[in-house]
Amino acid sequence: MAEQLDKVYDPQRVEKQVNALWGSRPYFHPDASGGDAGTYTIVIPPPNVTAALHLGHALNNTLQDVLIRFRRMQQRRTLWMPGTDHAGIATQTVVEKRILAEEGKRRTDFDRDEFVARVQAWKDEYEATIIGQLKAMGCSCDWARTRFTMDEVCAKAVRANFFNLFRDGLIYRGKRLVNWDPATQTVLADDEVEHETVRGHFWYLRYPLVEPVEIPCSEGVPPLRPDRGEGILPLRPDRGEGILPAHQSDESTIQRRQGHHLPHWTKSGATYAVNFRLADSLPASVLDAWRQERKEILAAARQQDRPLTTHEEMELDRLYSTRIAAFLDSGHGACHLAKPEIASMVQDALRHFDGQRYDLIAWCIMPNHVHVMVRPLEGHNLAGILHSWKSFTAKQANQQLGETGSFWQEESYDHLIRDEDDFHYQLTYLLQNPEKAGLADWPWMTCKTQDSQQEDHGQDARGKQGRDALATIGYVTVATTRPETMLGDTAVAMNPADPRAKYLVGKQIRLPIVGRIIPIIADEHVVLPNPESEDEKARFSTGFLKVTPAHDPDDWAIGQRHNLPVINIMAPDGSISDKHGWADATEPEARNLLGMDRFEAREAIVEWFRQENLLEEIREYTHEVGHSYRSHVPIEPYLSDQWYIAVKKPIDHLAAKFGSGLIEGTDVPVNSLAGLALKPLLDGRLRFIPERYARTYQTWLENLRDWPISRQLWWGHRIPVWSKAGRDVTVPQSLSDADEAIRIIAAESDEGPVRFACVAPGREDTESRLEADGWRRDDDVLDTWFSSALWPFSTLGWPDQTAEMKTFYPGDVLCTAREIITLWVSRMVMMGQYCAGDIPFRDVYIHAMIQDGEGRKMSKSLGNGIDPLIAIDSHGADAMRFTLASMTTDTQDIRMPVAPMTLPDGRQVNTSPKFDIGRNFCNKLWNASRFAMMNLEGFAPASFGVSDLDVISTWILSRLATTEAEVTASLEAFKFSEPLAQLYRFFWNDFCDWYLEWVKFSMRDEARRPMAQNVLAFVLDRTLRLLHPFVPFITEGIYQKLNEVAPARSLGSIATNDGADALTISRWPAGIGHLAHPDVEEQIRVVQEAIRAIRDIRNKYNKSSEVLTASANAPKATADVLNANADLICQLANLDSFGAAEGAAKPNNAATTIVEGTQLYVHNVIDPVAERARLDKQKQEIQQAKKAVESKLANENFVTRAKPEVVAQARERLAQFQEQLQAVEAHLAELSG
Secondary structure (H helix, E strand, O other), rough: OOOOOOOOHHHHHHHHHHHHHHOOOOOOOOOOOOOOOOEEEEEOOEEOOOOOOOHHHHHHHHHHHHHHHHHHHHOOOOEEEEEEEEHHHHHHHHHHHHHHHHOOOOOHHHHHHHHHHHHHHHHHHHHHHHHHHHHOOOOOOOHHHHEOOHHHHHHHHHHHHHHHHHHOOOEEEEEEEEEEEEOOEEEEEEEHHHEEEEEEEEEEEEEEEEEEEEEEEHHOOOOOOHHHHOOOOEEEEEEEEOOOOOOOOOOOOOOOOOOEEEEEEEEEOEEEEEEEEEOOOOOHHHHHHHHHHHHHHHHHHOOOOOOOOOHHHHHHHHHHHHHHHHHHHHOOOOEEEEEEOHHHHHHHHHHHHHHOOHHHHHEEEEOOOOEEEEEEOOOOHHHHHHHHHHHHHHHHHHHHHHOOOEEEOOEEEEEEEEHHHOOOOOOOHHHHHHHOOOOOOOOEEEOOOOOOOOOOOHHHOOOOOOHHOEEEEEEEEEEEEOOOHHHHHEEEEEEOOOOOHHHHHOOOEEOOOOOOOOEEEEOOOOOOOOOOOOHHHHHHHHOOOOOOOOOOOOHHHHHHHHHHOOOEEEOOOOOOOOOOOOOOOOOHHOOOOOOHHHHHHHHHHHHHHHHOOEEEEEEEOOOOOOOOEEOOOOEEEEEEEEEOOOOOOOOOHHHHHOOOOOOOOOOOOOOHHHHHHHHHHHHHHOOEEEOHHHHHHHHHHHHOOOOOOOOOOOOOOOEEEEEEEEEOOOOOOOHHHOHHHHEEEEEEEOEEEEEEEEEEEOOOOHHHHHHOOOEOOOEEOHHHHHOOOOOOHHOOOOOOOOOHHHHHOOOEEEEEHHHHHHHHHOOOHHHHHHHHHOOOOEEEEEOEEEEEHHHHHHHHOOOOOOOOHHHHHHHHHHHHHHHHHHHHOOOOOEEOOOEEEEEEOOOOEOOOHHHHHHHHHHHHHHHHHHHHOOOOOOOOOOOOOOHHOHHHHHHHHHHHHHHHHHHHHHHOOOHHHHHHHHHHHHHHHHHHHEEEEEEHHOOOOOOOOOHHHHHHHHHHHHHHHHOOOHHHHHHHHHHHHHHHOOOOOOOOOOOOOOOOOHHHOOOOOOOOOHHHHHHHHHHHHHHHHHHHHHHHHHHHOOOOOOOOOEEEOOOHHHHHHHHOOOHHHHHHHHHEEEEEEEEOOOOOOOOOEEOOOOEEOOOOOOHHHHHHHHHHHHHHHHHHHHHHHHHHHHHHHHHOOOHHHHHHHHHHHHHHHHHHHHHHHHHHHHHHO
């Protein structure tokens, strides 16, 4: 007898032994000869050499390994190509940080080659770590073919592809606005920008006009800001606005007034805007809500002993204006003022004491409310004037209408006008009321002509009547989330549909701080202000847009349309600078900002505007801000010279193969790079699993902009372009015979004309001649994704037609995360088509993202990450793989609870209780396999057919056949949790809980033993094969031992297994579908239910170890099944006999249970005396509980006042107690009988 498995499963020992086995033979190294028939290829998403792998990598590589092992066992020639990515930005960044921390040096303290060598050393260290981690996880990669994106093979492909793109006119040099990472000081592509939700602000800045402009009041006076409350100018804390009385100085001339007139501020000689309304003009609910909100706002400020915030002041204003006006303008109530006789009477009353008690400036009598602008004269106050108007007109109106009661609302609204701007704004609002309410040619509105020399409240705006009054403005207000960029403003834009545009477009603004004179232009991009709009931009808009072409993509487009200057006010590190295009930083205020970080400058600029009374308002604003996917700092739109790939330019020489023209419904040419990537998806040749991710891919390609491929780094593939300034530059004469090795384009730079030369790969002699002739190679490197896009074929030796290219390209599947669908997947398809003439894979499987138990992304900063090697050390690689695969469903994210763990060396690390699931399963598999092999002593192949199989063998083989089919179908469909669940049920429930228990009895029978051993060995073998892709180490370890114990495992003439020396290359289970017998499975299910029921009775009556007798009263068909399998029932229910019959009587003192219409009796388990005492006690308890519920339901108050669901629950409990009581009484009656 061969040595058995160890008693205790030791993952580390098994993994070490199995890794040695796999490393001893080229199990994972497929032969590249023989063509592409029967191949299956996966290229690993190459991990970045920035750091060790995390749990997300463990999930990704587990799933790839499941797929590759599955296909390898299906006897496909499988290639899983491993390798790592140089990750230009990320790797250079971490190395720079390390050098700075350890040596206090920066990259620029080294020459380029020296610094690159330092990064190469880092790469070598972490590449070895990563490969070691992958092997520890059980990844069955072709390690002999391991590649690196900057090794010689891949570098050759990068050079060849760049040259081809350059030759085809797809690579060009351009200066435009890019996504700039100030931390790493390099450009980013659109898909390298992560958008994060940020709680920021809108700052409202006043820009003075060079010369004041007059605008009719009917057009609205800038800044027209009805979103802040109609008729309410921006708050001015410097003038006392927005300050509670408790915080005002004693010298303040503005006093608070008591009463129902709001907001209760008065000042001698002041002008007021007043509004009072008919009693029924507002619904009571609106008034109540209005008062309550006002109380809450004021109470919050009082409780915190502070003045009202700007936002709170705005909300109070809106309570008295915008929100109330919506009801007023809708014509709520009787609208008595729409009757000419009532309106005329009110108008006469307003005029009655004009010039004696007050100066009546303007008024508008609306159908249900009145607006007045009035200045009380000396000796008179606003409260008395309002009381006089309202009391007189109320009496007169009630007499005319024949009514009694309140005519006016008690509360009125008055606003103390602060300055000329405020006056003009209030006047504009008053005169626009009829038009806003849809009242054309409204007669009850007047603005008096006043002496233009009066100066208290903006008399210069009242030189004309009503809507013809003019307002003189001296500034416009712009809103911005990035005040620091105002230094580069070169225009202010208005929408031409804005009624103010015809008066302001063409005028000039003097830019604060800088002093630059900039024009007001018209552009339809500007969003018109509308505080009630669903468009958030309209709600925050002033109608005036500051235009900074060098620092905003929308502004750049406006600048291009209007030929505006482009002024870059930042250095590459994001600091304010006059060295990169800002030539007019001459004012002292501007020069003080030089050298400041962009965010430091933001604070300084806002404070300057505040001090100069040009900061109108600050509003909180939550919006999306682009961040670098590497450094995680906010990106800066930045004007920069870069190399680009034209992704939507048609490629003429590909039209014959791929077609031409636009893809239907898009602007994407079929034979452009974007088209080469998009068309396979639309044609169905490229498939995403789950399907929803195809939309992400499609949308990105349809809206794709040209790809910036140059990066301002030293680590990476240096761009193979040489340049030389001058218009008539030529290549050296010695290169005239090498035309195919060089391509030249002409371009313009800031310094003048320039020539760019691209050299084909492998032509170092050409490069040397160029440099000797004064040509200089570009310092930048290529975007990391440029080389990664070639990964599926550069790793196989392209551009050479190697055996690997012919055999393994195109591949079959890419397994990756959703975050790089645009960054990588699309570009691989694009370049696969362009370079190799076919898509690199047919299927793209997008797996879930791992989060912690609280739904947060795992990260170092949160301290919630789990090191895969920690999980492997504590639970084993197979336990980790089993857990990760079992959690992989089609959901977008999966949660992994995180718990702390102390290592033997005292370190605190993270693990997860979820890994216990995998460890428990592996322990069960080990122990069950060990038990099975102990029962294979003396094993020898036996000859038998299907008819010789007993029912248990027939059943377990049927369950095996069904499971094989289910698992295979699931894996074919890229399901991972489903096949594991299927295997778990089969192995744990069918094989361990039932089959191994039954087969013990067969092993004791010398006649049945040979066949039982052969079936057991066969089923165990097949189970190991099915589980192998998920838990490869333990299954391989058990399989090796099984080869020693039972070398030939077949089912006589029924089925055979191959005799592979390693499980990893054995055949995938198949070919036993004919052994599936649903009828036998159903019979055994009935037997299992009977056994479970009998076991439950044993537990209930504490008869766990006694041999008992049982019988059943069952329908004839069920009785036949039970009798045919009585031995099986007796074996696992520990019975001396069992029989079933239709109509069988219940024996005395037998316990009874019912299962699916079958009454099962377990004899002599009941002690009548003890049982009667138990039942009597139970009957008493039920009766008491029943009585309590009956009493509650008899209470009328309970039935009528309690919630209906509570009453229903009580009635349901009563019914349950009645049923329980009946059952107990029936049992007592049986005992008495």
